Amino acid sequence: GAVVSQHPSWVICKSGTSVKIECRSLDFQATTMFWYRQFPKQSLMLMATSNEGSKATYEQGVEKDKFLINHASLTLSTLTVTSAHPEDSSFYICSAKRDWGKETQYFGPGTRLLVL
Amino acid sequence: KQEVTQIPAALSVPEGENLVLNCSFTDSAIYNLQWFRQDPGKGLTSLLLIQSSQREQTSGRLNASLDKSSGRSTLYIAASQPGDSATYLCASSNQAGTALIFGKGTTLSVSS
Numbered sequence: 001g002a003v004v005s006q007h008p009s010w011v012i013c014k015s016g017t018s019v020k021i022e023c024r025s026l027d028f029q030a031t032t033m034f035w036y037r038q039f040p041k042q043s044l045m046l047m048a049t050s051n052e053g054s055k056a057t058y059e060q061g062v063e064k065d066k067f068l069i070n071h072a073s074l075t076l077s078t079l080t081v082t083s084a085h086p087e088d089s090s091f092y093i094c095s096a097k098r099d100w101g102k103e104t105q106y107f108g109p110g111t112r113l114l115v116l
Numbered sequence: 117k118q119e120v121t122q123i124p125a126a127l128s129v130p131e132g133e134n135l136v137l138n139c140s141f142t143d144s145a146i147y148n149l150q151w152f153r154q155d156p157g158k159g160l161t162s163l164l165l166i167q168s169s170q171r172e173q174t175s176g177r178l179n180a181s182l183d184k185s186s187g188r189s190t191l192y193i194a195a196s197q198p199g200d201s202a203t204y205l206c207a208s209s210n211q212a213g214t215a216l217i218f219g220k221g222t223t224l225s226v227s228s
Binding site for chain 2: 041046
């Protein structure tokens with residue numbers, strides 16, 4: 001149990017286009033999901049906290065108009081990178097916290113984005 | 117603001133060795149501390165989670181300890197195997213339900 005999926009796993013897009021990444025908790029409800037970004041040989045950095053039914057909370061330095069987050073249901077959060085540029089190329093990972101039980105976050109497999 | 121540091125950044129050992137990975141954090145008021153494994157180009161696999169009230173957790177050949185007063189955690193891997201080769205990340209959470217703050221990881225290579 002406690003599986004989190006991400007789609008797509010790998011995307012290449014042209015500069016200026018928008019890319020949507022989905023994060024789903026497959027077998028549990030998650031009121032809260034987190035979006036992280038990882039640059040090569042760097043650690044995961046929190047981008048934003050996604051809450052079902054309310055606006056996301058963004059970390060300092062993360063542009064909310066560029067990285068649109070929608071937590072549409074208790075099992076789905078989406079991250080849309082708008083007008084993507086090469087510097088947005090990164091590994092994006094989401095995690096979901098189960099609404100009950102242990103305080104463990106379950107991580108998705110990640111989405112690798114390459115902007116040409 | 118919490119900062120998490122991992123030393124060393126990289127470690128190479130021969131198969132069969134016991135080894136210790138180190139993690140330190142600046143704010144001792146943590147809620148929990150977690151160790152993850154990340155294979156190249158992959159997501160995270162949770163290894164061990166230690167609540168702030170606990171001193172250690174064990175799973176198979178892995179043992180993680182937590183010393184809040186000194187701001188340190190260690191991950192002990194016994195009888196290392198080539199399959200243990202990966203990057204190991206340490207992360208802390210300062211409150212229930214909040215995001216994790218990660219260290220940069222230790223990349224482990226175990227040679228056969």
